[in-house]
Amino acid sequence: YQGAEHPVEKVSWHDAQTFIQALNERLPGSPFALPTEAQWEYACRAGTTGSRYGPLDEVAWYADNSDGTTHPVRMKSPNAWDLYDTLGNVLEWCLDEALGHWAPTPYTNTGQVDPVATWNQRHLSRVVRGGSWSVDAKRVRAAYRYAYPRTRRYDYLGFRLARGHAAVS
Numbered sequence: 001y002q003g004a005e006h007p008v009e010k011v012s013w014h015d016a017q018t019f020i021q022a023l024n025e026r027l028p029g030s031p032f033a034l035p036t037e038a039q040w041e042y043a044c045r046a047g048t049t050g051s052r053y054g055p056l057d058e059v060a061w062y063a064d065n066s067d068g069t070t071h072p073v074r075m076k077s078p079n080a081w082d083l084y085d086t087l088g089n090v091l092e093w094c095l096d097e098a099l100g101h102w103a104p105t106p107y108t109n110t111g112q113v114d115p116v117a118t119w120n121q122r123h124l125s126r127v128v129r130g131g132s133w134s135v136d137a138k139r140v141r142a143a144y145r146y147a148y149p150r151t152r153r154y155d156y157l158g159f160r161l162a163r164g165h166a167a168v169s
Helices: 013-026 037-045
Strands: 091-100 125-129 145-149 157-159
Touching: 037 091, 037 125
Parallel strands: 091 157
Antiparallel strands: 091 125, 125 145
């Protein structure tokens, strides 16, 4: 990352898992993990129903306002639950697996409550959410979904932690 106030970037899904494992060993009893897609979207929306929790330029760094780089966190307005940068700045890894490179697992019509990903060796990609400093406005919204191979490290790719549920390995 570019500084103490910037989001961590250039981190693979595996790097995030290594960090989480070390954190859980140091702080037993409150397991940390990457959020599921459902958890990520619930936290991002913070009770809102629109595609964003505020006007885009007020809540997110994206291609039109980022000058081609990440920015320190907490410089844009938070959502209603005081979570900053859930949209823009860096894409965030989720726990959920994807069907293949660049394709999140499609949503189904069956009702589910906070589905948790299951590991399958065939699925080498994981879902990312939220848009980043490098993408256009249409991709910086609560429902934006994409996937990357678990080994990728990009300067627009980071993660956010969820607490209170067991990690899926």
